Amino acid sequence: MADLEIRNLHAAIGDKEILSGISLDINQGEVVALMGPNGSGKSTLAFVLAGHPKYTVTKGSITFQGKNLLQMKPHERSRAGLFLSFQYPSEVSGVTVSNFIRTALNARLPAPIKIVEFAKRLKEKMQLLNVDSKLVNRYLNEGFSGGEKKKTEMLQLSLLEPKLAILDETDSGTDVDALRVIGEGVTKIAQSTNMGILIITHYNRILHYIQPHQVHVLVAGKIVKSGGAELAHEIEKHGFDAMKAKEVR
Ligand SMILES: Nc1ncnc2c1ncn2[C@@H]1O[C@H](COP(=O)(O)OP(=O)(O)O)[C@@H](O)[C@H]1O
Numbered sequence: 001m002a003d004l005e006i007r008n009l010h011a012a013i014g015d016k017e018i019l020s021g022i023s024l025d026i027n028q029g030e031v032v033a034l035m036g037p038n039g040s041g042k043s044t045l046a047f048v049l050a051g052h053p054k055y056t057v058t059k060g061s062i063t064f065q066g067k068n069l070l071q072m073k074p075h076e077r078s079r080a081g082l083f084l085s086f087q088y089p090s091e092v093s094g095v096t097v098s099n100f101i102r103t104a105l106n107a108r109l110p111a112p113i114k115i116v117e118f119a120k121r122l123k124e125k126m127q128l129l130n131v132d133s134k135l136v137n138r139y140l141n142e143g144f145s146g147g148e149k150k151k152t153e154m155l156q157l158s159l160l161e162p163k164l165a166i167l168d169e170t171d172s173g174t175d176v177d178a179l180r181v182i183g184e185g186v187t188k189i190a191q192s193t194n195m196g197i198l199i200i201t202h203y204n205r206i207l208h209y210i211q212p213h214q215v216h217v218l219v220a221g222k223i224v225k226s227g228g229a230e231l232a233h234e235i236e237k238h239g240f241d242a243m244k245a246k247e248v249r
């Protein structure tokens, strides 16, 4: 049994069906990429996993380590070890990156982490991800470049160390520098922890920096193709349209 099992998932907004029978598995220690054109339902899947009230699951199931995820409240999902995108403020004056991450970490722990212990872990992860100490002492997101924002997010992810992270990276404002930071960050985190990572993207460029164990292609609410890392390169060469045509035949 996989750590996260999605089976024949159908989900709707109001009476409009967006996801039409998705099945996929993710295990701890695996990087899985979900790709697809705009409007195919990628973010919808992330929201459904997060338990967003706007979406109704009309059919199918999701289990996380044997438990029925759909019966769990969003905070229970997080406590169980699921990290769902970044609950990320745009800019926080007067709160440094380091304090922000410590607060986020403490929110998930039964008792607050000792400052010395936090400083030690922070230093370790800063080394892993090549984060400059100047960055962690700056006020969160104030004047940050796209790459610096993503560095901060990768640092947060590595310190929270969930069992499974779902990263929806379809932000159209994401520049090349930010994509590289995400790609390198995800790779290093995957290599140094047992975290499972679902990376959602319409940019195949990000997969230049990540070797996913599995790639799934979502078109119009259905997974039309699954494969290994080579599938991302196929999409880069031929685009999603070729894939749609192939599936119809
Ligand atoms: N509030 C909404 N009401 C109706 N349809 C919506 C709403 N939000 C998104 N959709 C539709 O759901 C589909 C999937 O959207 P989304 O999950 O954001 O796709 P992706 O992340 O792959 O670009 C799109 O066709 C979009 O128009």
Ligand SMILES: [Mg+2]
Residues within 6 Å of the ligand: 042, 043, 044, 170
């Ligand atoms: Mg999206």
